[in-house]
Amino acid sequence: MITCQAIHKTFHGTTVLENIDLHVEEGKIFGLLGPSGAGKTTLIKIITGQLPKDSGDVSILGKSVEDLTGRDRNQIGIMMDQFGIYDRFSCMDNLKIFAQIYGIPTDKVRKALIDVGLEQAIRTPAGKLSKGMRNRLSLARVFIQEPRIIFLDEPTSGLDPATSRAIHKLIMDKKREGCTIFLTTHNMDEASRLCDHVALLHEGKIVEYGVPLELSRKYDHQKKILLHLADGEDETLDYSETSAGRIRMLMENRMLETIHSSEPNLETVFLELTGKKLED
Amino acid sequence: MGNVSVILRKQFKDTFKNKTVLIQFILFPVMTLIMENMIKLEGMPEHFFAKLFSVMYVGMAPLTCVASIISEEKEKNTLRVLIMSNVKPSEYLLGVGSYTWLLCMIGSFVIGASAKFTGTQLMTYEFIMGVGVLISILLGAAIGMYANNQMMSTSLVMPAMMLLAFAPMLSMFNEKIGKFAQILYTEQMSRLFLAMSLSEAEAKGVVCVLVNILVFTIFFMIAFREKGLE
Numbered sequence: 091m092i093t094c095q096a097i098h099k100t101f102h103g104t105t106v107l108e109n110i111d112l113h114v115e116e117g118k119i120f121g122l123l124g125p126s127g128a129g130k131t132t133l134i135k136i137i138t139g140q141l142p143k144d145s146g147d148v149s150i151l152g153k154s155v156e157d158l159t160g161r162d163r164n165q166i167g168i169m170m171d172q173f174g175i176y177d178r179f180s181c182m183d184n185l186k187i188f189a190q191i192y193g194i195p196t197d198k199v200r201k202a203l204i205d206v207g208l209e210q211a212i213r214t215p216a217g218k219l220s221k222g223m224r225n226r227l228s229l230a231r232v233f234i235q236e237p238r239i240i241f242l243d244e245p246t247s248g249l250d251p252a253t254s255r256a257i258h259k260l261i262m263d264k265k266r267e268g269c270t271i272f273l274t275t276h277n278m279d280e281a282s283r284l285c286d287h288v289a290l291l292h293e294g295k296i297v298e299y300g301v302p303l304e305l306s307r308k309y310d311h312q313k314k315i316l317l318h319l320a321d322g323e324d325e326t327l328d329y330s331e332t333s334a335g336r337i338r339m340l341m342e343n344r345m346l347e348t349i350h351s352s353e354p355n356l357e358t359v360f361l362e363l364t365g366k367k368l369e370d
Numbered sequence: 371m372g373n374v375s376v377i378l379r380k381q382f383k384d385t386f387k388n389k390t391v392l393i394q395f396i397l398f399p400v401m402t403l404i405m406e407n408m409i410k411l412e413g414m415p416e417h418f419f420a421k422l423f424s425v426m427y428v429g430m431a432p433l434t435c436v437a438s439i440i441s442e443e444k445e446k447n448t449l450r451v452l453i454m455s456n457v458k459p460s461e462y463l464l465g466v467g468s469y470t471w472l473l474c475m476i477g478s479f480v481i482g483a484s485a486k487f488t489g490t491q492l493m494t495y496e497f498i499m500g501v502g503v504l505i506s507i508l509l510g511a512a513i514g515m516y517a518n519n520q521m522m523s524t525s526l527v528m529p530a531m532m533l534l535a536f537a538p539m540l541s542m543f544n545e546k547i548g549k550f551a552q553i554l555y556t557e558q559m560s561r562l563f564l565a566m567s568l569s570e571a572e573a574k575g576v577v578c579v580l581v582n583i584l585v586f587t588i589f590f591m592i593a594f595r596e597k598g599l600e
């Protein structure tokens with residue numbers, strides 16, 4: 091569905107993307123993970139033809155991006171981190187503009203807004219919506235187009251967990267309908283929950299690629315124990331004699347609240363690969 | 371063609387919500403309506419206010435409106451989304467341009483009616499306005515394309531607007547300014563309004579307007595080529 095080969099991109103001499111290869115299969119959710127500034131948005135822009143690349147090949151829907159026709163473009167839905175929302179227009183009027191462009195009957199607009207949970211806000215000017223509601227409106231705009239491939243640049247960034255979960259559900263629904271989804275995030279938890287495949291992008295390079303669970307297992311060699319102390323502090327220990335002594339001491343002093351075995355997740359995989367933490 | 375009408379409809383819907391644009395459209399027509407009816411001074415040229423405000427209207431309203439519509443859509447990334455949804459840049463510009471032209475023509479009808487122009491006089495007046503508004507739209511679109519955001523657009527529109535709207539007025543009082551201003555289409559409009567008859571128009575003036583059309587079309591083309599709607 092989407093294939094990138096040896097993509098390079100520089101901005102004024104600074105390399106932003108280096109030798110990017112990736113492949114996204116039809117009907118799967120692909121997650122591009124990386125900290126701020128890694129080059130996620132740049133890569134989406136290149137794949138969707140909004141930005142020229144220095145070298146490499148992108149193919150989408152079996153064609154090179156440059157060769158996409160208007161009809162092909164209609165099958166690609168894009169939601170970027172900066173939304174294209176008309177603040178003075180209501181949710182309904184925002185979507186109507188795009189419905190008219192795509193020749194979609196107006197009653198579908200109403201349904202799309204209800205589907206993303208904006209029923210109460212149909213007549214509300216978009217400028218008065220909360221961040222989560224704006225994200226939903228952007229999603230609705232992408233959905234009415236009924237695309238086969240959807241690009242979502244940080245669909246849940248800055249949202250509370252409940253709103254994020256609601257958006258995850260919408261994304262999963264689209265997958266069930268057969269859409270191919272390419273999303274970016276710096277939330278590891280989101281990636282493990284949603285994505286069939288992930289690529290970890292760090293300073294413009296893909297440092298790891300695979301199925302989230304398999305990646306976590308692959309990096310499962312350094313077992314850790316996570317302690318929660320009575321004074322509210324957290325502590326991580328490895329499996330060793332000294333750790334045992336420390337735990338014993340804490341228990342005797344009644345300072346230990348809980349003990350967990352810390353399973354490696356994408357967060358720790360990333361930390362191990364790059365020595366850096368992914369912050370939200 | 372369908373997309374042009376989508377843009378056009380979107381703009382009409384926005385008219386009463388977008389106060390900055392709305393005020394530009396109605397300010398001079400309303401002022402003319404008031405002044406032409408309230409103030410009658412001994413020895414004042416006929417239709418003084420209508421003619422003065424018409425020139426200022428052409429020099430300000432289309433320029434500000436087109437430039438602010440385009441630069442706002444750039445700044446808020448709505449333009450990019452339209453283009454990604456297969457709206458062609460030419461369709462977008464045609465939609466915004468014809469919207470602004472139509473509204474300014476409504477405004478100029480209000481001015482024409484306040485001055486009680488009738489028959490050929492009214493037709494002549496509207497024709498001159500139609501051409502003037504068109505040239506201003508070309509310039510406004512060029513500025514809108516050139517500017518990256520609304521701030522930049524405002525600071526580019528300001529000097530152009532001052533020149534186009536005020537030079538013709540100042541040239542009434544100062545010959546030197548008049549000499550310079552005659553290269554501007556707004557000054558030529560103001561001269562055409564004096565006789566209010568196209569058959570009495572000087573050849574020099576007509577050529578000047580044609581040159582203006584050419585120059586601003588080139589401006590527009592360069593902006594479109596170099597920056598487009600990026």
Ligand SMILES: Nc1ncnc2c1ncn2[C@@H]1O[C@H](COP(=O)(O)OP(=O)(O)OP(=O)(O)O)[C@@H](O)[C@H]1O
Pocket residue numbers: 101102106124125126127128129130131132133171276
């Ligand atoms: N138009 C541009 N001109 C110059 N540099 C740019 C441009 N766009 C992006 N960059 C640079 O490219 C790098 C990658 O940016 P990009 O926006 O792709 O990161 P990102 O992974 O999307 O980050 P975030 O998570 O903050 O959205 C950054 O260092 C940024 O400064």
Ligand SMILES: [Mg+2]
Pocket residue numbers: 130131132171243
């Ligand atoms: Mg980004």
